[in-house]
């Protein structure tokens with residue numbers, strides 16, 4: 001005879017909101033707005049990152065280490081509000097349709113797991129749209145949306161709680177300087 005599955009004793013307390021994610025998170029409306037407006041945000045971010053790169057001499061003069069704390073303070077609040085950012089320090093929003101992959105309960109950075117529900121919601125958080133379903137939707141609105149097809153490296157946990165804005169800027173500045181060294185500008189003679 002088949003065993004009966006154990007049932008909860010009658011009257012046992014069962015919280016109405018049993019999802020740990022939902023207990024700590026706001027509603028998803030702002031996050032979803034950002035994904036719907038991924039093209040606009042892609043444009044804004046392109047300008048913003050150019051401005052940050054323009055300010056590279058300023059960051060350099062003050063010291064990247066010194067500006068880390070105030071920049072991180074702002075980044076955490078702005079991205080926390082708009083994307084529910086978890087400050088992984090290696091931002092790939094531009095490659096994920098402005099949907100933060102760190103909101104995936106499994107923190108998958110290269111696409112969804114096999115548990116996406118038929119309605120497009122997460123298997124772990126039944127009321128949350130799968131961040132990768134949303135990432136694909138967001139990426140379809142973006143000019144460089146095909147970046148979603150790039151394979152992402154594993155998260156470097158040592159970079160948690162650091163500013164991705166500053167690191168991307170420092171990397172871009174270093175790449176620019178290396179390119180300038182590799183191909184010195186041809187001198188024009190009068």
Ligand code: SF4
Pocket residue numbers: 079083084085086087088089090091092093100101102164
């Ligand atoms: S990918 Fe990382 S840095 Fe970017 S929004 Fe998500 S947690 Fe924040």
